[in-house]
Amino acid sequence: MINRKYEDGGVTDVLARGAEIVIEPVGDKRGREAFVDLGRAFSDRLPHFVPQIRAEQIELVDPAKNPFFGHARVQLFIAKQGGKPVGRISAHIDELALAMPAEQGFGPGTGFFGYFDAEDESIARALLAAAEAWLVGQGMHRVLGPISLSIWEEPGLLVKGQDHAPMLLMGHHPAHYAGWIEAAGYARAKTLYTYDLDITKPFPPLVQRIVQSGHKNARITIRKVRKKDWDAEVATILGILNDAWSDNWGFVPFSPAEVAYAGKKLRPLIFEDLNMIAELDGRPVAFMLTWPDINAALAKIRGKLFPFGWITMLRWLRFPKGAGMRVPLMGVLKEFHSSRLASQLAFMMIEEIRVQATSKYSSTRGEIGWILEDNQGMVAIADTIQSKINREYVIYERSLG
Structure with a gap:
């Protein structure tokens, strides 16, 4: 059983078994660098992962450099257990997304999580709870993710296609993250495909x-x-x-x-x-x-x-x-x-x-995507040129009661 205590935008999870998990909000340059380095350490374990340039990754989470922050509220979190970093997550609200019609997927009351990494399922639950608590505190009643940070950057969790390296600006995640997110009460909102083509x-x-x-x-x-x-x-x-x-x-x-x-x-x-x-x-x-x-x-x-x-x-x-x-x-x-x-x-x-x-x-090779699963026009084009789905991403959603 996990007991959750929300404090100052963070969350402390006390487990019936094991050490205490503390979720710390990130608010300064050093914290943002630690947030990026933690994600790099997680990714470095994955087969076929391609390390990106660290300075570019830090810039993406810097409010002074990434113009996404000009229309968004963002909170980064790092999970620690026994003083050791063991996971990370972002919670964010895009004001432009709030202004979109709800029937197009986002709209009023919809926030997001992204940059999701965790050592185990209990840490994953604590991180998701922290992001959800922050979003509720900001007046949101629904959460979508992972989207890191903008929908135009790296949307979705890779659920199929871990057996080959990603191309530029395509996320690369371990398969077990999907089970952890779904076990926390999230359902599929949308599936995105990339298509491989012998050119x-x-x-x-x-x-x-x-x-x-x-x-x-x-x-x-x-x-x-x-x-x-x-x-x-x-x-x-x-x-x-x-x-x-x-x-x-x-x-x-x-x-x-x-x-x-x-x-x-x-x-x-x-x-x-x-x-x-x-x-x-x-x-x-x-x-x-x-x-x-x-x-x-x-x-x-x-x-x-x-x-x-x-x-x-x-x-x-x-x-x-x-x-x-x-x-x-x-x-x-x-x-x-x-x-x-x-x-x-x-x-x-x-x-x-x-x-x-x-x-x-x-x-010799091309890749098209991502393409929404129900974008009939683009799916038809991909099928007609005889390309094949090689990677599948999922954006999950959950109501925040």
């Missing part, structure tokens, strides 16, 4: 015919992203994204500060011939982003830039030969969603990217 093979004849038909249409232009006009291109892409995804489950619009931040962060990973904008009569109506998988380089340097890791990274960023390719985002303006044009533009962009990736970068 050395031509697409099926049906797709080839659709692509060829599109190229014969003088109204359609598929062009590369122009880095010399980077700020304008970012605005175009995110404008399409905010329109195309606006009815999707879990959608939260990007704030202007987040647009600028994302543009700056992503620029080094943007290779013009791997990112496409589709125009209809000269008007941008669709886009597809593709990132070479930097995790392959990070694995070599174990996430450490110094003393010599930066050399490996610079070489990779100049020319990522043989890199896997991840398609994290695509969108078509909502006005075209029920038309044949939407899928045609998607096929045209992905075919152009496939050709560039294989011919110029010697790539």
